[in-house]
């Protein structure tokens with residue numbers, strides 16, 4: 254699907270606010286793709302599509318994973334909010350014609366994962382630094398983005414994991430796997 258068609262589809266699935274967020278992530282993804290020498294169109298498509306499943310009800314999500322044979326783990330069963338990432342990947346591949354790798358960026362956007370490619374990293378950062386976001390550490394994070402993409406991903410992972418600990422909430426194992434993976438990348442360099 255072309256970008257405009259994906260936009261139309263996504264717009265129908267989301268509230269105005271969430272669609273605006275998706276557009277902002279798309280814009281930010283394009284900026285980051287340009288900065289890091291990745292394909293801008295691909296990054297934009299991933300950005301606009303990433304939260305396509307975000308507003309499905311818990312029931313709809315559980316039904317979708319069942320019907321589409323998507324495996325889910327215990328953390329996802331208990332926190333079905335996480336599922337919008339895996340379902341988003343499935344919708345993007347089936348409806349928008351995404352490749353496996355493009356879909357994987359969506360699957361990984363909430364927790365991170367091992368083997369994050371450039372598009373996974375771009376989406377992960379864009380979702381946190383798009384213009385509709387106002388995290389207090391945005392300026393610091395954007396400095397990291399300019400210096401080193403992996404440092405920026407590590408910083409976001411740390412913040413997400415810290416928040417889970419503060420909330421006394423469970424941490425999805427992929428967050429830990431992602432952190433170890435990125436830390437290795439940084440230390441090898």
Ligand SMILES: [Fe+2]
Pocket residue numbers: 303304307337362363
């Ligand atoms: Fe999301």
Ligand SMILES: [Fe+2]
Pocket residue numbers: 274278303304380
């Ligand atoms: Fe998002």
